[in-house]
Amino acid sequence: APVINRADYRPPAWLVPEIALDFALSLDATRVKSTLKVERNAAADGSATLRLNGDGLVAQEVLVDGQAHNDWRMEGGDLLIDLPGDAHEISVETVINPAANTQLSGLYASNGMLCTQCEAEGFRRIAFFPDRPDVLSVYSVRMAGDKSAFPVLLSNGNPVAAGEAADGTHLAEWHDPWPKPSYLFALVAGDLVATRDQFVTRSGRTVDLAIYVRAGDEARTGHAMRSLIASMKWDEEVYGREYDLDLFNIVAVADFNAGAMENKGLNIFNTRYILADPETATDADYDAIEGVVAHEYFHNWSGNRVTCRDWFQLSLKEGFTVLRDQQFSADMGSAPVKRIEDVRILRAAQFPEDSGPLAHPIRPDSYQEISNFYTATVYNKGAEVIRMMTVLAGLDRFRKGTDLYFERHDGEAATCEDFVKAIEDGAGLDLAQFRRWYAQAGTPRVDVSLVHEGETATLTLRQTVPPTPGQPEKLPMVIPLRTALFDRATGKHRGEELLVLTEAEQSWAFDGFAQAPVLSINRGFSAPVAIRSPSSNEDLVFLAEHDDDPFARYEAMQQLVVQHLVAAVEGQLSDAERDAGRRAIGDAIAAVLADPALDDLMRGELLILPGESYLAEQIPAVDPSRVHDEREALKGWLGTTLGAAWRDLHDRCSAVPYSLSAEARGARKLKTLALVFLAAADAGEAARRAKAQYDAADNMTDRQGALMVLCGLETPERATALADFHDRFAGNMLVIDKWFSLQAGSLHPHAIDHVKALAEHADFTLTNPNRVRALYITFAANAGAFHAADGEGYKLLADLILQLDPINGNVAARCVPPLGRWRKVEPGRAKLMREQLERIAAVPDLSRDVREQVTRSLE
Numbered sequence: 001a002p003v004i005n006r007a008d009y010r011p012p013a014w015l016v017p018e019i020a021l022d023f024a025l026s027l028d029a030t031r032v033k034s035t036l037k038v039e040r041n042a043a044a045d046g047s048a049t050l051r052l053n054g055d056g057l058v059a060q061e062v063l064v065d066g067q068a069h070n071d072w073r074m075e076g077g078d079l080l081i082d083l084p085g086d087a088h089e090i091s092v093e094t095v096i097n098p099a100a101n102t103q104l105s106g107l108y109a110s111n112g113m114l115c116t117q118c119e120a121e122g123f124r125r126i127a128f129f130p131d132r133p134d135v136l137s138v139y140s141v142r143m144a145g146d147k148s149a150f151p152v153l154l155s156n157g158n159p160v161a162a163g164e165a166a167d168g169t170h171l172a173e174w175h176d177p178w179p180k181p182s183y184l185f186a187l188v189a190g191d192l193v194a195t196r197d198q199f200v201t202r203s204g205r206t207v208d209l210a211i212y213v214r215a216g217d218e219a220r221t222g223h224a225m226r227s228l229i230a231s232m233k234w235d236e237e238v239y240g241r242e243y244d245l246d247l248f249n250i251v252a253v254a255d256f257n258a259g260a261m262e263n264k265g266l267n268i269f270n271t272r273y274i275l276a277d278p279e280t281a282t283d284a285d286y287d288a289i290e291g292v293v294a295h296e297y298f299h300n301w302s303g304n305r306v307t308c309r310d311w312f313q314l315s316l317k318e319g320f321t322v323l324r325d326q327q328f329s330a331d332m333g334s335a336p337v338k339r340i341e342d343v344r345i346l347r348a349a350q351f352p353e354d355s356g357p358l359a360h361p362i363r364p365d366s367y368q369e370i371s372n373f374y375t376a377t378v379y380n381k382g383a384e385v386i387r388m389m390t391v392l393a394g395l396d397r398f399r400k401g402t403d404l405y406f407e408r409h410d411g412e413a414a415t416c417e418d419f420v421k422a423i424e425d426g427a428g429l430d431l432a433q434f435r436r437w438y439a440q441a442g443t444p445r446v447d448v449s450l451v452h453e454g455e456t457a458t459l460t461l462r463q464t465v466p467p468t469p470g471q472p473e474k475l476p477m478v479i480p481l482r483t484a485l486f487d488r489a490t491g492k493h494r495g496e497e498l499l500v501l502t503e504a505e506q507s508w509a510f511d512g513f514a515q516a517p518v519l520s521i522n523r524g525f526s527a528p529v530a531i532r533s534p535s536s537n538e539d540l541v542f543l544a545e546h547d548d549d550p551f552a553r554y555e556a557m558q559q560l561v562v563q564h565l566v567a568a569v570e571g572q573l574s575d576a577e578r579d580a581g582r583r584a585i586g587d588a589i590a591a592v593l594a595d596p597a598l599d600d601l602m603r604g605e606l607l608i609l610p611g612e613s614y615l616a617e618q619i620p621a622v623d624p625s626r627v628h629d630e631r632e633a634l635k636g637w638l639g640t641t642l643g644a645a646w647r648d649l650h651d652r653c654s655a656v657p658y659s660l661s662a663e664a665r666g667a668r669k670l671k672t673l674a675l676v677f678l679a680a681a682d683a684g685e686a687a688r689r690a691k692a693q694y695d696a697a698d699n700m701t702d703r704q705g706a707l708m709v710l711c712g713l714e715t716p717e718r719a720t721a722l723a724d725f726h727d728r729f730a731g732n733m734l735v736i737d738k739w740f741s742l743q744a745g746s747l748h749p750h751a752i753d754h755v756k757a758l759a760e761h762a763d764f765t766l767t768n769p770n771r772v773r774a775l776y777i778t779f780a781a782n783a784g785a786f787h788a789a790d791g792e793g794y795k796l797l798a799d800l801i802l803q804l805d806p807i808n809g810n811v812a813a814r815c816v817p818p819l820g821r822w823r824k825v826e827p828g829r830a831k832l833m834r835e836q837l838e839r840i841a842a843v844p845d846l847s848r849d850v851r852e853q854v855t856r857s858l859e
Ligand code: B3K
Pocket: 119, 120, 258, 259, 260, 261, 262, 295, 296, 299, 318, 371, 374
C-alpha cells in the first residue's frame, strides 16, 4: 500500500460547500443518491479534475449539472471527473449492502438496525466524496424506509420534515447547519427507544437530549444521561464552551469498532459506554461511561467546531479532548485517584508503544492505514503534552490560550501547529523548543543525581530520548518537573518548585540543608518521562509516608516495588537482600493499611502493585514468566505476612452497604484487593471468602471481583460461580463479555486452555468486536498465559488475526502489537513471536491495516 506523508499535504483542488444525501434504506440494498455542489478552490493550484473517493462503490449514474455525463473514470476506488467550469453540481447514485459490511466502517447493520461509522475514511464506503477532513460541507439528508423495520430515523443536526406513505414506508429529512467534514456524518435507522432529558445552556437555550437504545435497555441509561448533562455544564464553566444545536442525540449499538464517535449532534456509542446499572456494571464501568460520554461531548468544540486539516493532526482533537475528559473526571470524583489511573494507563499502554517497533510521534510523519494511528500515543501522550502546557502556563493563562485557539480557528480545519501557536500567543509562553514533543517519538529518560555537600544539595538531571524507528538521533526536550526537597527531620519541604529541564544536562543548587534532603520529583507526573533515580528503600518509604503530593506518594510505593522486583527478576538479590526488600515493602503497605488520614479509594491506589507489563518494560530481554513468578511470589509473601490485616480489611469493607458514594466505592475496591492478596497466600481461605462475596453480592463490582479471584484458583468454587454467572446474565452481551474476559485474563495455570475452549463456545463470535476484545485482547495482556514458553499463546493470537482479518481488518490489526514486542523479550520467545508475525506476513490478501502493523513489527 502507498505510504502517505505529512509533508505532501496539498489543499483540496475542489471544495464542496453543500451536499444533499438521499437514502432508500434497506438492510442489504440501500440506494444512496448524493448531490454535491462543488467549487474550484481558489487557494489550491487549480486542477480541472474532481477526485471523489470511493471504497468498493459502483457508480450507477453520474450527472453533471443535471445532465447525464459519461466522461468520468475510475482510479482504484475513486471516481474522477474533468470539469470545465469553476462551479458545478454533481449527482452520483450507488447501491450498498449494509448487511454484508462486517468491517463496521461506513453504513452497516447491527441487530437489524442501520448505523454508520465514518471516521476516519468510512464515508467513502457510503458515497463518492472528497473524503478528507479539510473539506467542510453543509449536509441535508433525506431517508426513507420501511416504518416497521426502521421506526426511528436519525441524522446530524435538526429534523426538518417527516412523512408517511401508503406502502408502509416513512421518511425523515435532517439538516445540519454547521459545515462539517464527512467523517462526522452519521445516520441511524432502527427500532429504538429513547430516554429524554433537557439542558438549559448558560445563554438560556433549551437543548433536548435523547439516548436511543434497544427496548429493554432504557433503565440502564441514567448514568450516561447524568454524565452528559454534567459535561455540558462543565464545558461552559471550565472552557467557556456552549452547545450549539437544539438537540443532542446519542445512539448505543452493540457492534462497534471503537468506544464511541462524536458525529455532530448524533453521537454513536458502543453500548458498553452507555448502559449501566449496579447489577451489571462495575464502578470502573461507571467511570468509563462518565469519561467517554464527556469525551465525545467535548469533541463538539475540540474536534467538530475546530476540526483537523489532515489525519496527521489527529492529536489536535484527540490529545486535547482526552485532556479535557481527564480534567472533567478529576473534577467529578477524586482528582488524585484519577491522575494515578491516567498515569497507570499511560505506562501500561503508551510506554510500550513508545519503546517498540510501532513508536511514532504524537503527530506522525507517515502512515499507510490511518486506522492504525488511533493509538495511546496520539490520544494519551497527546493529552500529556498539552497537560505540560497547563503546567508551564498555569490554568488561567492556559484558558486564555484555548479561548484564542477557538476564536481563531472556529469553523476551520486546523493543525497541531495552529494549536501550539494559539497557546503560545494566548498564554504568553515560548514554545519553540517545546514543539519537539510533537515531532520526536520515544519516552524521554531523566537520570537524577542528588549530591549533598556542606549545606548544599545539588540536583543534576540528564535527559536522553531513545532512538525510535526512523529517528536515530534526538534533540533535548522541554521537561517541566514539579519538584520538592524534604527535610528528613521535619518530614516537610519548603515549597514546591517547577524545574524546567531544557538541556541534555542541567544542575540546580539548593542551600540550607544540614542533612541530605529527600527528593520528590515529577510530582503529579508533570512530564510523561521515565525518571531514573536510585533512591534508597529508606527514602522511598519516607516519601510513601510523608509526601504531600498524592501522586508522589503512589509513585514512591510503586518505585519501592519496582526496584525490588526488577532486581529479583535480574537475579541480583541475595537472600538477605530479598528479605530486607520484602520487609520494606511490607512495612510500607502496613502503614498504608493503617493510615487513618487516607480515604479508601486512595488507599487502594497505594496498595496496587505495579503491573507486569510496566515491570517488564524496565528489563531488557525480559523473561516474562520470571516477572510473573516474582510478582506472584511477592503477593504471596504479602498475603501471608499481612494475613490478619487483609482479613480485617475484607471484613470491614464487606460491611459497607452499596452506594455510589466515594466511601462505598473505596470499600468495594479494597474488598477485592484484600482477596487478591489472600488468594496468593492461602487459596482455600480466599476461595471461601470469594465465594461468600460472590453469593452476597448486590452489585457487579463485588460480583466480578469475587469471580475474578475464583477464576485464578484451582478450586471447585470456580466452576460453580462461573456457571452461575453465565446463567444469571445469559443474553446480556456486555456482562457475558465480562464472563469471557475474566477467564481469559485469569491467573489460572490453564488459562490458555480456557481461552481455546472459549473460542469454541456458542457465545463466541468474530463479528462482535467487544466479544473479540473480551477474549483475545484480554488474553494477550495476560503475561502468564500469553507468554507460554512453547509459543502456544503467540500461535493462538496469530490464528485469530488470520481468521478475523477478512471479517474486520481494523480490529484484527489491534491484535498485532502484542506480537511486535519481540525485541524486548528473551531470545527463545522472541524467535517464536517473530515466527508468528512472519506466518501472518506470508499471507497474500491481508487487509491494509494488518499488513502495515505486521510489516512494521518485523522491521
Ligand atoms: N473519534 C473517534 C475515534 C474513531 C476511531 C476510528 N478508527 C472516537 C473518539 O476518539 O472520540
